[in-house]
Amino acid sequence: MNNELQQIDLEITHGYILIVANSGRMLAQSARAAGFRPLVIDLFADLDTQHYAEDFKQIASLAEQDLKPAVDYFIESYQVVQLVYGSGFEHHPESLCYLNNRLSLLGNVPEVFIALHNKPAFFSELKRLNIPYPSVQFNKPDEFEAWLLKPSRGLGGVGIKHYLGEEVDSECYWQRYQKGQQYSLLFLADGLQVQIIGFNSQWTANLAECSEFLFSGIINACDLKLEQQDEIIEWLKKLVPLFKLKGLNSVDFINDGDSSYLLEINPRPSASMQLYEADLFKRHIKACQGKLTDDHYPIKGVTGYQIVYAQSDIIIPEGFVWPKNCLDFPENGVICRTGQPICSIMSHKKQVLSIMRDLQSQQLNLQKRFLAHGI
Template sequence: MDLAVIALCARPLVASAARAGLSPLSLDLFANLDTCAKAARCVRVHRSNGAFDGDDLIAALTNLGPAGLPVVLGGGLEDDPALMERIAARNPILGNGPATVRVLKDPLALAALCGALRIPFPDVSLNAPDAAFAARPALEKKIGGCGGGHIRRRAAGDLAPPPDGFFLQQEVSGDIYSLLMLTNGTEVRTIGACRQWHAPDDTHPYRYGGMVGPVALPARHASAIEAAARDIALACGLVGLVSVDLVIGADRWWLVEVTPRLSAILDILDADPLPPLLTAHLAACGGQMPGPLPMPKEHRACAVLYATAEVIIPDGQWPSATADRPAPGTVVKAGAPICTVHAAGTAPAAAEDQLTRRFIEVREWLGLEAVELAG
């Protein structure tokens, strides 16, 4: 084993590692078929309230990974820097450590940093809002949350404080973009941008749905956004692959989140003729930056298929357009992800059209009723 990858869903990281010729130990909550197929060892870690059971994660890493085996993190630990510290005590984290994550996932600290750098950032509060704050549309978010399933819209005029571990952020309107960067702490290189969308249900109105890319940022805002992302990366000394999430309207834009680790954007941009992005991440963490990087030859799109009712995975060969494939007989509870569906095209719109068709095909294979794909 060359390294360990840890994420709620490790498959995109494992796929990038395999593309780079590496043999990873994979620790996540699913141990899906395609994750296990590309990992040297694949282990499903126990859950605790939808996240990692920290003790089980540490036990798995200790039992299966030698001391000193480097670790690369994906999503799922930003709300628990203490667990990151437990990992780093035995196995070095190649990427941004718990101290950096604490700052970037502290909404007041990030707001202050954006203010100092003159980066537009929606107003936030950890306390009961005043009347002026409550009169505007606001969201309630988990500190360090990922995937959007934790976000709720506040009722107009609600003056109650957010629950412990949550904060309030003014809601802003526009399209959602993610901008991926590679940095070694002193240099920053833009890799590409993707446009995201939600897959809402009755209780998760801002749940992550999917993305398409590479796409161009809106021209009137692109240079300011790229400069802001560089300023954030350099101010925080970020290393490796990192991304910023943005909401871009017709006349304004806002930075809404910094993701200081590898993310699902690998599904879109980790493709030929680019070199394996995990290799670039590891090099940047060691201070090395590659030369100019080309754009992928095609545009790619992916979307998460969620269960609207309990689903039992059938026997048979999964459609080729799928990833994150559970084993036959797996019971997927209502609201949980079933799999990820992929498509490609000569332009973003063509990739999205292909994604819609493949989404229907996968639902039919699973015996599910057709539903409209959010976009």
């Protein structure tokens, strides 16, 4: 799509905007709050996604053949020309190229997205810039103790597991297991400069032999020292201009108490976006157009987000009443298989410990109710 469309001032038009992601609820909610009229293409069509969307289409996957009919429908029916994408294109980078040819893409261009998932080249750049990361190998290690097996195009920890010497396909690589606390940093970028939104602590769940490190939850608080935070920011000052990152992005890293190690960059709006009341959807668009605003949004209290996974196969019963803090909740009759996400929950408190207790309590109460509706 031509550059003129990329410079359209959406703050003035506040018209239709297309959201495409595995799950479009977060971006649709944020777009609606910013005054836009979101049109959503995603895989789940959750009830709250439908609520925030002006119109929606549920598709089987983000592969181009599944995307094309839905994209055609929205272009023909609404004359939509702008697109913001979320998670899921890690497995379908070619679909980003297709979307970029059809619409004005407000986010990192496909070349940037693809470059960050070229793992040999990515880690080579980290080494050149003296940015620490857990050791990686792209050939089978001689020994398998203390190695993780990771998919080259990873998403949310799916497919990450301890390596036990098994045969693997060519779409994987090996990384040394690193003990420590997992963190992320949410930031805006204009291709050259970086603007920090916030540091977050996150945690994982072990729900299957093939996915031992599934993303489970995140909270907009961390116990890193200021000098440790500054180190991560210095990394980004090198990486943003190198990869020409734009819009909302996040970087995942791990800290063992003394040292930090970079894990990956997520070149798209991530789940931590919803932890901040900072008009981030509009600021994402402006950053993609080369404008980092000076707006300051003080953080009040602490916000946590957690995914509730199915402990066994369940079916959402007719008349099921979802608690008020639930998000991403499916329609009645939907079957959720063991290990699949059912919904997500949020909590806002003054203290971190209160958040963690509340999230745990909400999850346990939901799981007790779901147990009564197994298959």
